[in-house]
Amino acid sequence: MTPAHLRTEDTIAAIATPPGPGAIGVIKISGPEAEGILRRVFRPARAREHFDSHRLYYGHIVDPQSGEPVDEVLVALMRAPRSYTREDVLEIYAHSGYRVLTRILELVFKAGARPAEPGEFTRRAFLNGRIDLAQAEAVEEIIHARSEQALRLALKHLSGGLSARIKALRERLLDLLAVTEVAVDFPEEDVEILSPEKMRRTISEEILPEIRRLLASAEEGRVFREGIAVVLAGRPNVGKSSLLNALLREERAIVTPIPGTTRDVIEETAQIAGLPVRLIDTAGLREAADEVESIGVRKAREKLAAADVVVFLVDGSQPPAEEDRRLYQEVRSRPHLVAVNKIDIAPAENLALWRDFFPEPPIFISATERLGLEELSHKIFEMAVGHGPAEPPEIAPNLRQKAALERAGEALQRALEILAQSEPLPELLSLELREALAALAEITGEVTTEDLLDRIFSTFCLGK
Incomplete structure (x- = not known):
């Protein structure tokens, strides 16, 4: 049936x-x-x-x-x-x-x-x-876009931006395959049909660089689509909850002068420089005073291990302590930023000490007075994306498309190895070119399977 x-x-x-x-x-x-x-x-x-x-x-x-x-x-x-x-x-x-x-x-x-x-x-x-498979996936990306940048990226894909780049790559490969197939069909011809050096230049200088550019933009596109997890970490009472409230522009976390007020993990979503961000306020890192706080500290360390970016917060109103240095060792292996908080009440001599305390210059902020938050936001964006706030890439393949591009690139690398031989076998070269073409065709749906279509469209909502 x-x-x-x-x-x-x-x-x-x-x-x-x-x-x-x-x-x-x-x-x-x-x-x-x-x-x-x-x-x-x-x-x-x-x-x-x-x-x-x-x-x-x-x-x-x-x-x-x-x-x-x-x-x-x-x-x-x-x-x-x-x-x-x-x-x-x-x-x-x-x-x-x-x-x-x-x-x-x-x-x-x-x-x-x-x-x-x-x-x-x-x-x-x-x-x-009416649309190809890359455009069909863009429909779902539009529906689930969590930021203006993610929406713009999805619209570019829906209009055929990615499809056009893939089509251009396939046309170049088809030209190479046509020449290779002639060499396979007429091996006895005296005229040299296959020009290994010319083909090698086309693959290595034109086709592979374009595939690498698309792959490089895939990770940036993932960040714009899915967002990042930003963990606020540090000793108790350094202002993590105040910073959470400041970045959210609402009183989400309870703030008191009593150390250890936050005992559980608090997660909220926000946009930082147009990037979807999951802000995670954690319990202060210290030796727990009771079992409840111990659970909170354990959860904080679990979140630290999974964070895309850690904002390590210290109290600028107090001079650096050995405890700050010890806790910093826990986060320094993760992508992190250091923020010196409470600069509105911090003595100048303390700020000077903090400036030289860490390997990299910290960011000086006041969560309560909203000082330095724009610089912090830009630094979070830059750490997540690799450059300062800007428009998303013109084209950014999703995970499925990225895997197909990687397979195409691997096939073309093998093709280059064949072309580097003293007498390249056109039969083997043809196989690798066909492999690369098939991988690229999966992106737009020119080559696909029912299982793949089921997997893609099953994630859509009813009515779409």
């Missing part, structure tokens, strides 16, 4: 808006029965024989059996191929509420549709050639 997601002759339907009360709820229908369903469940305010494509119509959804109105709606029929899926698509704009939307959806199912699977609308857009 053919799985439901492969039966593109079916008509599918789903609620396309988030659950819960709201002004408008949307039900999306795609497939050959879209117009038939419209005629069965929709009663226009003015009777009509024909529905124009891409035009809104006002009326009511009614139960075809009883004739009872269910909701006052607007509908739009978008005929193929000028639709999201390149199939006939019907959208019903109803009042948003769980009961009314599910009631309309029940009528749509009875009228000839089946429930859509997660991501099935976008999957059909891919299968019908």
Whole structure:
């Protein structure tokens, strides 16, 4: 039996808006029965024989059996191929509420549709050639974007930016493969068909550098998409909770002059220089006074081990102590920044001592007075991304695409090894070029498997 997601002759339907009360709820229908369903469940305010494509119509959804109105709606029929899926698509704009939307959806199912699977609308857009696989993944990236930069990056991918770069790489490789295949088919020709040196330069100076550039941007893109974990660490009462509140611009953590006020881990999300950041306020690092504090200190050390960036905080109103040096040894192996807090009440001689206390110059801040926070934010961004605050990269492959690029690069390295031989075998060279081409084709979906498509589209929401 053919799985439901492969039966593109079916008509599918789903609620396309988030659950819960709201002004408008949307039900999306795609497939050959879209117009038939419209005629069965929709009663226009003015009777009509024909529905124009891409035009809104006002009326009511009614139960075809009883004739009872269910909701006052607007509908739009978008005929193929000028639709999201390149199939006939019907959208019903109803009042948003769980009961009314599910009631309309029940009528749509009875009228000839089946429930859509997660991501099935976008999957059909891919299968019908409207978008490629990289663009399909960009749809999900747009939905889950956690920052303005992540959204811009996803939009560039949706517009075909990554696909165009991959296409250009494939065209260069296809040119090389064509020459190689001629050398395989006509080995007895007197004319030299294969020019190893020219091919080597093309691979090493043009194709591989472009693959490396794409790979280099992948990690930066991951940071913009997923964000980073920033742990605030230090002795008790150095101002970690005050810094958390300052970066969040709200009173999230309790702040008192009593050391050890924070006993558990507090996590909140924020944006720092446009980067999604999970801020983690931890218990002060010291010998615990009781079992509860001991658990908090243990959790703090666990968070330190998993942090992308550690902000090691010290109290500038006090001179450096041996305890600060000991605790610093715990964090120095992690990507870290040192911040000297409370500079608004710190004696100048203390600040001078702190300036020379660490291997690298610290950042001087006051969490309560919001001094130095912009510099700290920029330093966090720079440590996470590798450069100061800026626009995200033009193109940044995701993890799946990065793995495919790595396979392509490995195949091309093997091709270079073959070309370095005194008499390169075109048969072996052809195999490696084909391997690189197949890896690149996986990125855009020109070569793919049903298992891969299932894995990608299963992460989408219903209605998309």
